[in-house]
Amino acid sequence: MKSVLIIGMGRFGRHLAHKMLELGNDVMVVDENEEIIQQMASTYTDSFIGDCTNESVVRSLGVNNYDLCFVTIGDNFQSSLVITSLLKTFGAKYVVAKAKQDIQAELLKKIGADEIVYPEKEIAEKLAIRHNANNIFDYIELTDEFAIYEIPLPIEWIDKTVGIVDVRRKYKVNIIAVKNDNTVHVLPGADYVFKINDHLMVIGKSTDVFKIAAKQ
Numbered sequence: 001m002k003s004v005l006i007i008g009m010g011r012f013g014r015h016l017a018h019k020m021l022e023l024g025n026d027v028m029v030v031d032e033n034e035e036i037i038q039q040m041a042s043t044y045t046d047s048f049i050g051d052c053t054n055e056s057v058v059r060s061l062g063v064n065n066y067d068l069c070f071v072t073i074g075d076n077f078q079s080s081l082v083i084t085s086l087l088k089t090f091g092a093k094y095v096v097a098k099a100k101q102d103i104q105a106e107l108l109k110k111i112g113a114d115e116i117v118y119p120e121k122e123i124a125e126k127l128a129i130r131h132n133a134n135n136i137f138d139y140i141e142l143t144d145e146f147a148i149y150e151i152p153l154p155i156e157w158i159d160k161t162v163g164i165v166d167v168r169r170k171y172k173v174n175i176i177a178v179k180n181d182n183t184v185h186v187l188p189g190a191d192y193v194f195k196i197n198d199h200l201m202v203i204g205k206s207t208d209v210f211k212i213a214a215k216q
Helices: 011-022 034-039 055-060 077-089 102-110 119-132 165-170 204-211
Strands: 003-007 026-031 046-049 067-071 095-098 115-117 137-143 146-152 174-180 183-186 199-205
Touching: 003 204, 034 046, 034 115, 055 077, 055 115, 067 137, 077 165, 095 199, 102 115, 119 137, 119 165, 146 204, 165 174, 174 204
Parallel strands: 003 026, 003 067, 026 046, 067 095, 095 115
Antiparallel strands: 137 146, 146 199, 174 183, 174 199
């Protein structure tokens, strides 16, 4: 369990807080809007109403006691900058800040943010990848070149083994897992027999993965 401080209860902040709490973490939610915090108070025992661009407010939160501090302010980037700077000033261990543009990310990094997230950009890119090619169920970018994809099993591979298909040599991707209903086979061996309704979790370049996904 981690102690988590989340500042800014917009849509993204609320989703983040909900998931962090669901995962068993100790979550403190903060927003300057009293109505929002009152709505969330029954779910989060640790909540605070305050303007975190105010130095005294941030000091009172004891930010150095949290494992993670998230700045999820929506439309007021100046506030994000001020809050991120104050968090680092008062000893926050690890600050994750939300940005919409690269220039915002650069400024946040310069004042001490340890990690930058682009929720809108990441969702848009993921959506574009899924709909650019047929049969892409999920996608996780690793580098500019490589990503992990969830794709359906090509029909012609059914009842054949991993070794016979020779996926790595012929298709230039690596299978890291095979999913079938609620069963997951991690790193299937060469003798694994592909079954109907298998989903493949593969790592590779998009151009190579799309060729497999198109074989339906």
